[in-house]
Amino acid sequence: MPLADLMDDVPTILENWPTRPTLHRRDPDALAALWSLDEANALVDAECLPARNVVLLKDGKLLARHTYIDADGDMPRPGAVRSHLDHGGTLSVRQLHTLKPSLARLRNEIQAETGCPVHVNAYMTPPGAQGLKYHYDPYVTLIVQLAGHKTWPLHPPFVENPTTEHGNFLERGFTAAERHYLANTPPEQAFTLEPGDVFWLPRGFVHSPYTEGDETSLHLTFALKERTFHWLAEEMTRDLLARALADPALRAEIPPARLLASxxxxxRWTREYLLGALLLEEPARMAELARRAASRVAG
Structure with missing residues (x-):
């Protein structure tokens, strides 16, 4: 069970998906093989990070890519990432599993264990600095602290069960009332992570992490994009409609007057057809469909 290397009581977690922030403690040496400051610095100084994997952040803002990516768009400009770090900026290495084979294997194992698509990012933030400010994510995040200390102030979700398709912070942002609340209300919880800490952060919780102390912070985030009932409904209806094409009645044309004017x-006919088709579905077949669909995660 790959998650057991990161979390306690994984069978219970898989059966009762946690909806509250939870801190797990691991041996820092056991997590050191995942990634390290030495590896991160080596990639930065050897100019080995492709542009597609690099996002630069500072004080809650994403830097415009044209300010640090070369003219070809393939690589950061020489020295740009190191200069950004030296001036208190955060380096986010996106899709780190595409750069390190051992993380790719772990990511694939977690996908197989949970049925959730997973991506792995890394965040490197100098002492006394902050990359992202208050925001929330549309998926559960498993945060693995590898070096330094990072504090995570938390507020309860403003949006219940946000997804990429609905309530996504990147599209929605905060309302004026929510911004006022965040500016005037102390966080409900705050967790300061140290090397060896693994933090389960459910989707929707509003957070604003920052480096604590005089050491550079390095952490990984394993983003688990949860399967929802909406996803299951899409899978069921997609399969039903694909098979329904074999029925000539469903392939029959609708006269324009019947569709445009009345x-x-x-x-009514289509609604009754769909309801009947769903009711005739064998539960065992639908269960197998759900299992197969949850196993089809991004490679």
Whole structure:
């Protein structure tokens, strides 16, 4: 069980998915093989990080890519990432599993164990600095602290069960009332992570992490994009409609007047067809469909 290397009581977690922030403690030496400051610095100084994997952050803002990516768009400009770090900026290495084979294997194992698509990012933040400010994510994040200390102030979710498709912070942002609340209300919780800490942060919790102390902070985030009932409904109806093409009645044309001027009858017929088709589905077949679909995660 790959998650057991990171978390306690994994069978219970898989059965009762946690919806509250939870801190797990591991031996820092056991996590050191995941990634290290030496590896991160070696990639930065050897100019080995492809542009597609690099995002630079500072004080809650993403730097415009044209300010640090070369003219070809393939690599950061020489010295740009190191200069950013030296001036208190945060380096985010996106999709780190595409650069390190051992993380790719671990990511694939976690996907197989959970049925959730997973990506792995890294964040390197100098002492006394902050990359992202208050925001929230549309997926659960497993944060693995590898070096230094980082404090995570938390507020309860403003959006219940956000997803990439609904309530996504990148599209929604905060309302004026939410911004006022964050500016005037102390965080409900705050966790300071040290090397060896693994932090389960459910989707929607509003957070604003910053480096604590005089050491550079390095952590990994394993983003687990949870399967939802909406996802399951999409999978079921997609399969049903694909098979329904074999029925000539569903392939029959709808006369334009019936669709444009008076569509009620066509809608009624189609609704009854779909309801009937769903009711006729064998539960065992739908269960197998769900299992297969949850196993089809991004490679």
């Amino acid at each position: 569509p009620a009858e066509a809608i």
